[in-house]
Amino acid sequence: MKDIKGNCLVAQSGGPSSVINSSAYGVIKEFLSLDSPFKAFVGLYGIKGILDRKIVNIEEFSKDSIEALRYMPSSALGSCRYKLANYEDNDEDYIRLIEIFKELDIRYFFYIGGNDSMDAAYKISKYAEILGYDIKVIGVPKTIDNDLVETDHCPGFGSAAKYVSNVGLEMWFDINTYEKDSIMIMEVMGRDAGWIAASTGILQKLVPNMNQLIYLPEVIFDRNKFLEDVHKSLRNNNKLLIVTSEGLKGKNGQYINIDDNCYETDAFGHKQLGGIGKYLQQIVKNNITSSVKLSEIGVIQRCAMHCISKTDLxxxxxxxxxxxxxxxxxxxxxxxxxxxxxxxxxxxxxxLSKLEDVCNKVKCVPAHWINEYKNGVTEDMINYIKPLITGEVNTLGEDGLLRYKDVGLFR
Incomplete structure (x- = not known):
């Protein structure tokens, strides 16, 4: 038996994904497999829930409920976007966390999330070290944006890429229905990194005659060049699929939208984006053709369990x-x-990657994976994404709906 010093606690944070619960399942099952007298706890609604003492002993749930966790979409444990202050400025939350950890004899803390979650895990580990409290803090990566550094890719990204690429393929077939000119703009997530949009470049490998343009936050958006790209593409083929990340920026570094300064921000100061697709649709209508439709994929790309990647899971x-x-x-x-x-x-x-090397950094699509015209991707990107979206998982029941079990944990 391994030398286990106490109980463990696992929680989730940030936006959901199709596979975030699979990571929680992995933590819980691995800890329980140790057959020790120590317990596994789950924190509901992330750090904020833990601070509010919303902590549940996993023993309260049946084995079937725990097994169902692996295939549940979204964040079964609940999430939050709660920013921990720097402990040098205000250590009130940290003092409270350590008190709770001591009360429950938590000696292992696993925080599943993206960049901000890794930042929280790093701060907690450093504060515990300063205080001399023996707890092992490990960050478990999760983000569909694929923008965490120090990892080849992030769990959640492969399934999101698989979903949007399949939607893009279906849109391509749709716009080829009629003989007339037809343009479809597809807006996907990606604030500062365009991995999701870039992943749809694999469609050009699958459908060689596909007429596609891709726009990423890594490239400064130029309105005139965009219109030139569209004009040129339509001369080659009067059907066109345009895929854009939500976070395109202009030369001034500001996000582009129809109305300036219309974005709200979250607790971490991140802009809540959405609207670039409408902007692109409008300038195409005003300058090229009125036959242009828009599909904003929205939050469904985060946890489309019916189109999950087996590799990702x-x-x-x-x-x-x-x-x-x-x-x-x-x-x-x-x-x-x-x-x-x-x-x-x-x-x-x-x-292993040090949390201090991960948090507050963004991994962007490499410049050499973007084509020379800055409106598509190279073979390197296609080779990178290909294995991440492979493999099928049958998540549907006989009634054609997701197999869903109300595990009750969970909120």
């Missing part, structure tokens, strides 16, 4: 299980990252 569980083992080995202040092995056949393993 498996790797999400893998990082959850690996996080437990890293913590038991004595590591704290790290993230369980994914590392792609250099083999002919795709394979991914886990590695």
């Amino acid at each position: 498996s790797e999400a569980e893998m990082v959850g299980r690996a996080s437990v083992n890293y913590a038991l080995e004595g590591y704290t202040g790290y993230m369980a990252a994914l590392q792609r092995e250099n083999h002919e056949e795709y394979n991914c393993i886990t590695k």
Whole structure:
């Protein structure tokens, strides 16, 4: 038996994904497999819920409920966007957290989330170290945006990429229905990194005659060049699919929208985006053709469980299980990252990345993975995304709907 020093606590934060619950499942199952007298707890609604003592012993739930967790879409444990202050400025939340950890004998804390969650995990690990409280804090990566550094990719991204690419393919067939000119604009998520939009470049490999333009936040958006791109594309083929990330920026570094300064911000100061598709639709209508439609994919791309990637689901569980083992080995202040092995056949393993090297940084689509015209992607991007969207998981029941079990945890 491994030397286990106390109980564990797992929580989720940030936006949901199709596989975030698979990571929670991995943590819980791995810890329970140790067959120790110690307990696994889940924190509901992230750090905010933990501070409010919304903490549940996993023993309260049946084995069937725990098994169902792996295939549940969205964040079963609940989430939050609660920003922990720097403990040098205000340590009130940290004092309260440590009190709760001591009360429940929490010696292992696993926080599943994206950039802001990794920042919270890092702060908690550092404060516990300063206080001398022995707790191992491990960040478990999750974000459909795929913008965490120090990991090849993020659990959640592969399934989101698979979903939007399939939607894009279906849209392409739709706009080819009629003989007349037809343009479809598809707006997807991506505030500062365009991984989701870029992933749809795989469609050009699948459908060689596809007429597609892709616009990413990594490239400064130029209105005149965009119109030139559309004009040129329509001369080659009067059907066109335009995929855009929501976070396009102009030369001034500001997000582009029909109305200036119309964005709200969240607790972390992040702009709540949406609207670039309408802007592109309008300038195409005003300057090129009125035959242009818009599809804003919206939040469904975050947790479309009916179109999940088997690779993504498996790797999400893998990082959850690996996080437990890293913590038991004595590591704290790290993230369980994914590392792609250099083999002919795709394979991914886990590695440790320091949280201080991960938080408050953004991994962008590499410049050499964007084509020379800045309106598409290269073969490198296609090769990168291909294995991440593969594999099928049958999540539908005989009635044609998602197999869903009300596990009750969960809120």
